[in-house]
Amino acid sequence: MSLDPATIRRIAKLSRIRVEDAEVAKLQTELNAILGWIEQLNEVDVSDIEPLSGGATMALPMREDVVSDGGIAEKVLANAPDRAGEFFAVPKVVE
C-alpha cells in the first residue's frame, strides 16, 4: 500500500513533528520506499506462529513496591528548558 500526502500529514501529527508543506513530497517518497521494501514479509506464512516481543528469554522480575529514591527536585529540574519554582513550565494549556 502507498501513503498519500494526507496520510503523511496525519503520521507527522501523531508523531508530534511539524512538517512543512514543502517536505511532504520527499517524505512520501522515502517512507513509501521503506514500506514497499518491508512488504517482502508478506511472503512468509506466519499462521500459528506466536509473536516474540524481545530478546530476553526470562520472565520480568517483581520488586517491592517501596519508595527507593526521591527528594532531588533540584537535580531533576536542572535540565529543564523553563521552570517556575519546583515545576516545569510550559505555555498556558487551559484558558
Place this chain on the structure above:
Amino acid sequence: MLTDFSIAAAAKGLRNRAFSARELTQAHLHAIDALNPRINAYITVTPELALAQADTADKALAAGEAGPLAGIPLAIKDLFCTEGVRTTAASKILSPFIPPYESTVTAQLKRDGAVFLGKSNLDEFAMGSSNMTSAFGPVENPWKRRGDDDTILVPGGSSGGSAAAVAARMALGATATDTGGSIRQPASFCGIAGIKPTYGRCSRYGVVAFASSLDQAGPVARNVEDCAILLNSMAGYDPKDSTSANIAVPDFAAAVGRGVKGLKIGIPREYRPEGLSAEIEALWQQGMAWLRDEGAEIVDVSLPHTKYGLATYYIVAPAEASSNLARYDGVRFGARVEGHDLGDLYERTRAAGFGAEVKRRIMIGTYVLSAGYYDAYYLRAQKLRTLILRDFTDAFRTVDALLTPTTPTAAFAAGENMDDPVTMYLNDIFTVTANIAGIPGLSVPAGLDGKGLPLGLQILGRPFDEETVFAVGGSIERAAGFAALPRIRAGVAL
C-alpha cells in the same frame, strides 16, 4: 608509543610502574589534540576529568589497591549517561543535556579504575551505519584506500566515533552499543574487534534508549582479549534494568586462548547474497580453513529466514524508537523551540531537534503501530522474530558457533549509499539477526581487501555463551595475525 599498547599490556606496564597512568592519559590527550579536529571521533573531550582519574589510578597502583582497569584510557560512546558530563546522543535535541546520574556500564568501568577521555561521536540516537547522521558532524575513518589519501571513508555506525578513536589510537578501548550491528560493523570498517554480548548481559540503565528489545552495550578494542577484559567490567546483573540477566559473569578473558579443538562451527548458507564480493567470500573460506587447522569441524547449516531479518528490524526498531523518543518534547530536559501553545511547542521542538533519519524512523514507527496497521506490520514482524530465533535455536542444536562475514563490503566513501535509506540499511544484513534473536556476536579483523581496507569476520554464539564466541574469535585472530595499521593514527597525522 604509549598509545600503541593493548589494554592487557598497558595494565601490566602500569602495574610494573614502567609508566604512570598520567603519562598514558597524557599521551592519548595529545593524540586527541592532534587528530580529533580532523577525525571528529569525540564530541566532547574531558582532559581535566581524565587527568584527575589518572592521578587517582596512580595512587591506587602505588598502594597496591588498583582495580583491573586502573589507569586505562577509554572513549565513552555519547549514548551513555555520564554524571555531570554532557551526553548528546549526537542529537541537537539533547545538546544541552547534562545527566544527573551515571549509567551502570560506565559506573562499573569507573569502579574498576578506568580513565574516561571523553564522549565519542555516533549516528544520531544510534540510528545509522555511517556516522553521517550525527548532529555534530561526520567521523572520518582513519583508514585510506591504498594510494588514495583524498577520499574520506566512513567509519561505519552507529559507534563510528568509538571505533575510529580506538583505531587511530586516541583511546585504548571504548564503549559502544549495538541495536542492529552498531558495534560489529564499525569495528569491521576500522580494523578492530568488537562484541555485542547476549541481550541482558550488560545493563541498559542510563543508556539513551533507541529500540529497547534490541539495544545492547558492548566494547570495541584493538584485539579480542581487550574486548573480553572490558566486557568483564561492563557486564553483570543490575536490578535497575528489568531485562538485565541475573546470570554469573564468567572470566571472558580466560576463554580467549581456549582454542577450537572439537568445536563444531556452522556456516550459514543464506549468508551469500547475490553480489557478495569475491574478496569477502575468499576471506570467509580462509576463516573456515583456519578453524579447521585448529581442530574445529566445519558444518553447513541453514538459517532460512535470514533474508527477512532487515525488514523485520525496520518495523520493530522504528516502532520502539517512536515510543522511546516520545520523551523528547522540550519540557523536562533537552532543547526547546517555543510555540503558540503546548502542541505547537512539541511539534516545533521535535522538528528542529531531530535530524532527517530520526524523523523518518519515528514516522515509520508511528505508522506501523497506528490503529488498523498494527497487525499487518508490527505483529507480523514479531512473528518473524520468532522464526528468526527458531532458525538459530535449531542451528545451535548441531553447532557450537557460527562463522560469517561481518559486512557485505569494506568501508565506503562519505556520501555513498546516501541516495535512499534502504541502500544504507543493507549494510547490516549479516549483523541484524543477532539482535533480533538476542544472541552474542563478535567481529574480528581478519584481512584486507584489494584496496587495503580491513574486513572482519563475525562469530555468533548461543545466548550467554560469549566464552565460546571469544574462543573462536581468539583462534581466528591468532591465525589471521592482522597487523595492518590505519593510515591516520597517533604520531602519523597525514
